[in-house]
Amino acid sequence: MAEMKFAKSHEWVRPEAGGLATVGISKYAVEALTDLVFMQLPPVGRKVKAGESLGEIESVKAVSDIYAPISGEIVEVNAALPGQLDTLGADPYGAGWIVRIRPDNPAEMAGLMDQAAYDATVKS
Amino acid sequence: MTAGVLPVWWDDAADGPTNMAADELLAEEAERCGGLVIRLYAWSEPTVSLGAFQPIAEAESSTAIAGLPIVRRPSGGGALVHGTDLTYAAAVPKSHPWGGSPQALYDAMHGAMVAVLGMLGFDARLHVPSTDDPPADALLCFARRSPGDVVVRRPGRPAGPLDPKVMGSAQRRLGTTVLQHGSLLVATCPTVTDAARHDGLAELAGQPPEWTAESLADRWTALVAEPLGIAREFQSGAFSATRGPDIASRAGRFRDRRWTARR
Numbered sequence: 507m508a509e510m511k512f513a514k515s516h517e518w519v520r521p522e523a524g525g526l527a528t529v530g531i532s533k534y535a536v537e538a539l540t541d542l543v544f545m546q547l548p549p550v551g552r553k554v555k556a557g558e559s560l561g562e563i564e565s566v567k568a569v570s571d572i573y574a575p576i577s578g579e580i581v582e583v584n585a586a587l588p589g590q591l592d593t594l595g596a597d598p599y600g601a602g603w604i605v606r607i608r609p610d611n612p613a614e615m616a617g618l619m620d621q622a623a624y625d626a627t628v629k630s
Numbered sequence: 631m632t633a634g635v636l637p638v639w640w641d642d643a644a645d646g647p648t649n650m651a652a653d654e655l656l657a658e659e660a661e662r663c664g665g666l667v668i669r670l671y672a673w674s675e676p677t678v679s680l681g682a683f684q685p686i687a688e689a690e691s692s693t694a695i696a697g698l699p700i701v702r703r704p705s706g707g708g709a710l711v712h713g714t715d716l717t718y719a720a721a722v723p724k725s726h727p728w729g730g731s732p733q734a735l736y737d738a739m740h741g742a743m744v745a746v747l748g749m750l751g752f753d754a755r756l757h758v759p760s761t762d763d764p765p766a767d768a769l770l771c772f773a774r775r776s777p778g779d780v781v782v783r784r785p786g787r788p789a790g791p792l793d794p795k796v797m798g799s800a801q802r803r804l805g806t807t808v809l810q811h812g813s814l815l816v817a818t819c820p821t822v823t824d825a826a827r828h829d830g831l832a833e834l835a836g837q838p839p840e841w842t843a844e845s846l847a848d849r850w851t852a853l854v855a856e857p858l859g860i861a862r863e864f865q866s867g868a869f870s871a872t873r874g875p876d877i878a879s880r881a882g883r884f885r886d887r888r889w890t891a892r893r
Contacts, residue, residue, distance in 0.1 A: 515805055538731045543766075544683045557805070562682070566766065566776050568732040568801035568808075569682040569706040 510599065511615050512624035513575040515557075518599065519615060522606070526582075527615070529575060530603045531563075531594070534628045539565040542591040547583040548605065554580065556614055560605060572604060576614045582606040636666055636855040636862045639869035640847075643672040646679060646701025646712075647884035651877045652870050653719040654704065657802075657809040659869075660721035666728065666858065669719045669869050670847050676713035676821040679703045679811075681771075681800060686891040688769055694826035702890045705811040707800025708771035711822055714830060716814040716843045721807055727858075729808045732801055733778060739812060740780050742853040743797055749849065750841050752834065753783040754796070762791035771798045772815060772828040780814075784829075785836035794829050816843050 510520045516535035520528045536542070544564040554560050554574040561572040583605050587593060594602040609615075619627070637659075641652065649671055660667045678695050680686070680702045689700055689709055698711065710717075720739060722729040728738050740756055747754035757779040768774045772795050775781075780797035783789040799812030815830035832839055855862040870877055883889055 540732070546683070564681075564683045564706045565732065567706065567736060567799075568803050569704070570803040571805065573805060 509620060511575070511618035511620060513573060513618055514627070515571075515573045515575075516628075517573055517575045519575040519607075519618065520599075521612070521615070525608065525612070527576060527578070527607050527609050527612075528603045529560075529605050529607060530598055531572060532624070532628075533595075533598045535570075536594050536598050536602075539563065539568060539570060541566040542594060545588040545591060547585070547588065548580050550580055550583060552580045554578065554607070574607070575618055576607060576609050577611060578607040578609040580605050581608050634665075634860055636668065636851065636858065636860050637663065637865055638668045638670065638851045638862055639865045639867075641669060641671040641868040641870045643674045644870060645674050646677045646699060647881040648870065648877060649673065649717075650679075650701055650703060650884040651880035652873065653721075653809060653811065654880055655873050655876055656719050656869065657721040657804055657807045660807050661723055664723060665726060665860070666720060666722045666854075668851060668854070670851075671717055671719075671870075673712040673717070675699065676711065676819065677701060679710045679712060680890075681705065681707045681709060682802065683893055684709060684769070685893055692769060692826070694770075694823045696823075698821065700890060701884055702892065703800075703811055704802040705800040705809060706802070707776075707798065707811075708774050709769050710771050710798075710813045711819045711826055712813065713821060714815070714817040714819045716816055716847055718812050718814075718847075720810045720812070723807050724803075725806075732803070732808075735801070735808060735810050736778050736799055738857070739799060739810065739854060740778050740797060742856075743780050743814065743850055745853055746846060746849045747780070747782065747796075747831075750839075750846070752831070753789065754780055755783075755789075757781045757795065760791040770826060770828075771795075771800075771813065774798070782831070782834050784834060794834060796831055796834070814843075814846075816846075 559571040817832035
């Protein structure tokens with residue numbers, strides 16, 4: 507399986523077969539938000555730039571933007587997720603995926619952190 | 631201005647869209663200062679501020695708040711009826727000790743308020759969740775209970791899980807900063823029907839209060855700064871005055887029905 511990369515804003519991205527990339531939010535981010543109550547996904551077909559908000563997630567206390575870790579077109583969303591927000595906590599890197607993106611420039615991923623570097627930032 | 635002080639602005643009354651736009655800019659100010667910043671403000675008329683994801687239909691069909699203008703906040707949480715409350719916005723960079731998790735900033739602001747209310751004779755505490763809590767999805771913030779909300783024991787009654795909530799807050803977690811909105815209910819709001827009325831500090835004091843919203847905010851912001859080892863510094867002008875044109879241009883988004891009725 508291709509290496510997962512992380513953005514400072516706690517999203518992860520994983521290259522998939524066919525040139526697509528799957529995006530979600532890290533276990534750390536899910537645990538920090540606690541008690542998720544609502545999620546808004548972007549429409550399929552929307553173009554996003556790296557660092558741009560692609561959706562929002564609300565917990566009991568806070569609304570957080572979900573930022574695109576890479577630029578590209580959203581080709582698929584996990585439509586079941588807003589109705590099953592527990593999945594984000596139970597399996598954030600698997601069934602808790604949020605969108606699939608067709609990257610504009612796959613080389614953008616090189617600017618993101620690997621798991622070890624990300625773990626170091628959330629522990630510091 | 632540096633992160634060595636806690637800048638606090640006290641702004642004049644403004645309408646909802648202007649206040650929301652100013653708060654978005656406050657978050658940018660936190661990034662620029664590299665530390666906590668606070669804006670205290672009032673409303674030009676009684677106004678309902680709706681949480682970022684609350685359904686507009688629920689607010690517009692509520693007879694309890696009928697006729698009041700509605701503005702949607704970027705932050706989460708339940709609807710607030712502003713007019714007799716002390717409203718604040720606080721912002722910190724996510725790298726700040728209080729920016730990492732939602733509860734940290736919430737507890738810092740609310741913990742300081744519990745201490746101030748204690749000095750004024752209230753038996754105040756941070757709410758601990760219980761099975762008696764009202765529904766978490768109630769329309770109005772003061773009808774909800776979240777961990778860390780400020781609640782006050784009614785005079786002459788034992789403390790209990792249904793003690794009135796007098797302060798609640800909610801956040802918008804942006805890319806590099808956190809914006810927290812909060813409200814301290816100074817007195818019950820007379821412009822809404824009984825269903826939307828909640829006792830404020832004036833009603834819970836049990837005697838004519840010797841404090842004002844201003845004196846309370848003075849003590850509160852000083853106590854907020856204390857654990858950070860910095861001094862609270864009231865700013866000479868209103869935040870809205872220093873960023874007037876930017877606020878005016880951003881307020882348009884909050885006036886737009888597409889934002890207010892986004893859900």
